[in-house]
Amino acid sequence: MLSAQKASLNNAYNHFYEKNFEKAKEAIDLCVQNEKMVGKAQTWLYKGNIYFYLSNQEYMAKQNDPKAVIKYPDAPIEAYDAFVKARELNKNVEGFEMLSPDEALPKLYSLLLVRGVDQLIANDFEAGKATLEKAIASYEMKNPPEYPLSGELYYYYAVALENLHQQDKVAEYYEKAIKDGSTNPNVYVRLIENYKQSNNQQKVNSLLDQALTKNPNDPNLLVAQVDYYYWVNDTVKARQLLQNLPATVYSNADATVNVANFYIREKNYAEAESLLRKAYRLNSDSYVVVYNLGVCTYYLFNENDMKANELKVAGANSQAAVYQTKANNYLDEAEKFFETALQYDPNDMNVLIAMKQIYARKQSPKYDDIVKRINELEK
Numbered sequence: 001m002l003s004a005q006k007a008s009l010n011n012a013y014n015h016f017y018e019k020n021f022e023k024a025k026e027a028i029d030l031c032v033q034n035e036k037m038v039g040k041a042q043t044w045l046y047k048g049n050i051y052f053y054l055s056n057q058e059y060m061a062k063q064n065d066p067k068a069v070i071k072y073p074d075a076p077i078e079a080y081d082a083f084v085k086a087r088e089l090n091k092n093v094e095g096f097e098m099l100s101p102d103e104a105l106p107k108l109y110s111l112l113l114v115r116g117v118d119q120l121i122a123n124d125f126e127a128g129k130a131t132l133e134k135a136i137a138s139y140e141m142k143n144p145p146e147y148p149l150s151g152e153l154y155y156y157y158a159v160a161l162e163n164l165h166q167q168d169k170v171a172e173y174y175e176k177a178i179k180d181g182s183t184n185p186n187v188y189v190r191l192i193e194n195y196k197q198s199n200n201q202q203k204v205n206s207l208l209d210q211a212l213t214k215n216p217n218d219p220n221l222l223v224a225q226v227d228y229y230y231w232v233n234d235t236v237k238a239r240q241l242l243q244n245l246p247a248t249v250y251s252n253a254d255a256t257v258n259v260a261n262f263y264i265r266e267k268n269y270a271e272a273e274s275l276l277r278k279a280y281r282l283n284s285d286s287y288v289v290v291y292n293l294g295v296c297t298y299y300l301f302n303e304n305d306m307k308a309n310e311l312k313v314a315g316a317n318s319q320a321a322v323y324q325t326k327a328n329n330y331l332d333e334a335e336k337f338f339e340t341a342l343q344y345d346p347n348d349m350n351v352l353i354a355m356k357q358i359y360a361r362k363q364s365p366k367y368d369d370i371v372k373r374i375n376e377l378e379k
Contacts, residue, residue, distance in 0.1 A: 007034040012046050017097070021054035025072070041090035048082035049098045051075045055111050073118065076111035079104070080134045109138035109145065113153050120160055129160040151182025158190065170194055185211065185218040192224055196231060204228060219248060219255035226262060238262070250275070253282035257289060264292070269299040287344040294337035294354060301330035334358055347377055 007030040015024035028047045031037045055075035061068045086093050087101035094100060099107070112135035119128035135153055139145050154177035161170045174191035177184070188211035195203040208228055211221050222245055229238035242262055249255045256279040263272035273296040279289050304327035311320035335358050342351050352374050359367035 005030065007031045007037055009037065009042065009046060012050065013095070016046070016050050016053070019053075021050055021057055022071075024050040025054055025075075039089070041086045041093040042095065044082045044086035044089065045093045045095050045098060045101070048079050048086055048101065048104055049095065051079035051082060052099070052104055052108065052111075055079060059111060059114060073115060076108055076115050077131055077134065080108050080112065080138065083108075105138055106141035106146070107138070109135045109149070109153065110147065112138060113149065113156070116160075117156055120156060120163070123163075125160050125163040129157070129164060132157040132160055148181060151177030151180040151184060151187060153177075154180055155182060155184055155187050158187075162190070167194075167197075171198075183214060185215050185221050188215075189220050189224050192228075201232060204231075217246070217248060219252040220258075222246070222249055223255050223258045227258070230262065230265070239266075250278055251282075253279045253286070253289075256282065257286075257292065260292060260296075264296065267299075269296045269303070272296050273300060287341055290337045290344075291341040291351065294334050294341055294351070297330045297337060298334040298354065298358070301327050301334055303327075304330060331358060331361060335362070349374070349377065352377070 008027065009031055012024050012027035012031060015021070015027055028043070028050050031043050032047060037043045051072075052075075054072060058068075058070050058072065058075070062070060083101040083104050087105075091101075112131055116128045116131035116135055119125075119131055132153065136157060139149065139153055154173045158170050158173035158177065161167070161173065171191060171194045174187055174194065177187045178191070188207060192204055192207055192211075195207065205228070208221075208225060211218075212225065215221055222241075226238050226241045226245070229235070229241060242259070245259065249259065256275050260272040260275040260279065263269070263275065273293065276289055276293045276296060279286070280293065283289060304323045308320045308323035308327055311317070311323060335355070338351050338355050338358065342348060342355070345351070352370060356367070356370045356374060358364075359370055
């Protein structure tokens with residue numbers, strides 16, 4: 001049993017040669033922990049190859065069977081670091097039927113991209129950024145790369161930077177994504193937003209034209225075009241485009257929400273509410289949708305309540321009753337949507353204040369509790 005645990009490069013290599021990469025990993029991990037072996041370039045070369053082939057084997061299995069489990073998700077990262085270490089120790093290090101560092105490093109970017117994106121999905125943006133930086137270094141070692149990624153690597157790196165609020169290089173990497181052949185509309189949408197933040201109207205206009213030339217029917221780009229004209233205060237053109245958006249826009253939940261926001265801006269709450277209900281049917285698990293539905297239904301309550309009061313003053317009581325019923329229904333809806341929105345963030349002050357107003361209107365027994373929560377958060 002003790003001999004089975006002994007660090008041995010030969011043991012690691014034999015398992016590697018037999019393509020038993022998991023056993024090879026166990027063996028090479030012992031070598032890396034060994035004081036005599038840790039300083040040898042060959043140890044790190046073996047580790048790089050073993051981890052590279054192990055990772056490749058796992059991700060190929062995952063492609064063939066989505067239920068397959070990735071046991072060693074960080075293997076691509078460790079392979080990259082091992083090859084770099086091997087090259088630092090001996091730039092001419094070799095292993096029989098093994099990739100040299102110079103051969104292996106330019107091949108790792110696809111595996112590193114997949115791992116980096118998984119880290120972003122898990123909201124581990126610092127780790128995702130670090131992994132994607134290695135992927136970019138790998139990708140740029142050969143020009144052109146063996147398998148072009150059409151901008152996706154630079155896109156995800158820019159997303160990581162945005163989530164980390166490191167804005168200074170965001171535009172650079174979205175631009176690199178486009179130069180790398182990206183046809184992803186999100187690249188253009190995010191870069192347009194970046195240019196808007198720096199108030200670069202000329203770049204926004206040029207990029208929007210370029211994006212629509214490549215993707216003339218993309219819902220998010222069509223919405224971005226409407227937003228551009230609102231941004232430059234050409235409301236006539238913005239409204240014209242808004243009213244002529246194709247039906248395809250409304251099959252996209254995000255685009256539909258953004259169109260609804262234009263109508264909220266125009267104080268057309270009825271149209272905004274109708275669109276948001278479409279978006280809700282497409283994606284009911286969205287804070288933005290339920291919050292905005294709460295906003296719209298509350299404004300519609302106010303509109304109908306005011307109309308009911310005007311009709312009462314005019315003596316048109318039967319008509320007033322119709323509007324009052326609509327107002328009460330909208331108030332019930334607003335309460336429901338804001339309570340749902342609060343489930344996403346129980347300390348959302350905007351939602352809590354809206355609910356306080358609704359509970360006051362309805363003389364709800366929930367009023368005292370909501371006031372207490374607000375006061376506690378304001379301390």
